[in-house]
Amino acid sequence: MAKLAHAQWSSRMTFVLAAAGSAVGLGNIWRFSYMVGENGGAAFVLVYLACVALVGLPILVAEWLIGRRGQKNPIDTMADQARQNGKPKAWLGIGISGVLAAFLILSFYSVIGGWSLNYTLSSIIGTFSGGDSDSIGELFNGMLASPGTLLLWHTAFMALVVVIVARGVTRGLESAVRSMMPALVILMLILAGYGMTTGHFGEAVAFMFRPEWGALSGSVVLAAMGQAFFTLSLGMGIMMAYGSYLGKDVNLISTARTVIILDTVIALLAGLAIFPIVFANGLSPGEGPGLIFVTLPLAFGNMAGGTILGLIFFLLLTFAALTSAISLLEPTVEMLEERTPLNRVTATLIGGVAVWLLGVAALLSFNVWSEVSLLGLNIFYFLDTVTAKLLLPLTGLGSIVFAAWCLDKESVRQELGFDIYDFSAWNILVKYVAPLGVITVFVTELM
Ligand code: PFF
Ligand code: NA
Helix, strand or coil: CHHHCCCCCCCHHHHHHHHHHHHCCHHHHHHHHHHHHHCCCHHHHHHHHHHHHHHHHHHHHHHHHHHHHHCCCHHHHHHHHHHHCCCCHHHHHHHHHHHHHHHHHHHHHHHHHHHHHHHHHHHHCCCCCCCCHHHHHHHHHHHHHCHHHHHHHHHHHHHHHHHHHHCCCHHHHHHHHHHHHHHHHHHHHHHHHHHHHCCCHHHHHHHHHCCCHHHCCHHHHHHHHHHHHHHCCCCCCHHHHHHCCCCCCCCHHHHHHHHHHHHHHHHHHHHHHHHHHHHHCCCCCCCCCCHHHHHHHHHHHHCCCHHHHHHHHHHHHHHHHHHHHHHHHHHHHHHHHHHCCCCHHHHHHHHHHHHHHHHHHHHHCCCCCCCCCECCECHHHHHHHHHHHHHHHHHHHHHHHHHHHHCCHHHHHHHHCCCCCCCCHHHHHHHHHHHHHHHHHHHHHHC
16 A cells, blocks of 8 residues: 555545445454354443443544554554654554554454355355254354365455455445445344344343343453454554545544444444344354354345345355455555565465465364364464454554654644643543553453
């Protein structure tokens, strides 16, 4: 992106679409629902909502603010801004850990993107129609047990990402994103409507929104915070990179609010679609990463027009996954392009192959390498955990501490349009609530 000589986004709308394209993805539907299920429901959801509002919003603004100030890629931006403010050069570590996190996430993200691609094709040939929870479960487990099948779809998904990034057409996706977002919202509404016909909608609502606070633990809170970072694409320098293309007249706070509301609405609707099916079929909410792949096909297989709706759904999900995956590969490619003699196409290929290889390790952890464990987790869970629960919050914490405490007042005032050092709710949120929130969650979890 830095190679585009820092042209600016054509309009606020274009920027919102790009940011939403990165934010809305597998995290909203696949990861959100399986995390809610694994972490016991409502207590997780409410902590997640608090994290989105109190930590996610200010950090999103901070990343855009630093990016728009710096006008470069995240690593150079952090180095420049640190120097200009008389701070240690080590702040560029934020840029580096962001690139690393994006690289690690894409490896397993592509595996799940592959599942979505596979299910898109399965919908076309009507595989799910009339299925019951046994047959749908067998289909899913059959896929997991077959390294060849997983490899095929992971490779196909990654190939799509590489082709799009190599051709540098990412911005051409704007118009596609523009129609995808409303379509996704409508489809999730239809699915939640189907959930109401199962007779278990009330149970699902209670599961998601009526907390048993006794179930709350440090690890649930950490999982909720990790999900907030993951779903908003925070802590990876990606939003910082996007911010560098943002016109000066765009209001950061209201734009961040728009993107966050869209992302959150889609996630909550996904929960309202998925959990009624879970309860109606006696499935376990704690199913793990397979949750949407063993529930939604049941709905599609048994509702009027389900074959076509299923096809549209998995197509949209795959597309949302692709736009997020593109934003995940971009930092690695950009870094290779700027720091080595490689041209864009070669940089994309090398970056893509490296991600793909790590993805192969992740997919093998569902079958032949299921016993291989790092810190007691299989490779897939290890990658997911280290990024969402460690790298992203730490990098995000760095960005907000830098924006709130290290940048000169005048820069911040120019970016936000008001003086952050005045006493205000926003000031307190950015300087104290958000950073202390992240630190508290870490400390609690360590103890
Ligand atoms: N936010 C995306 C999702 O919810 O699916 C995933 C993601 C994309 C995370 C880009 C991080 C990122 F930089
Ligand atoms: Na998201």
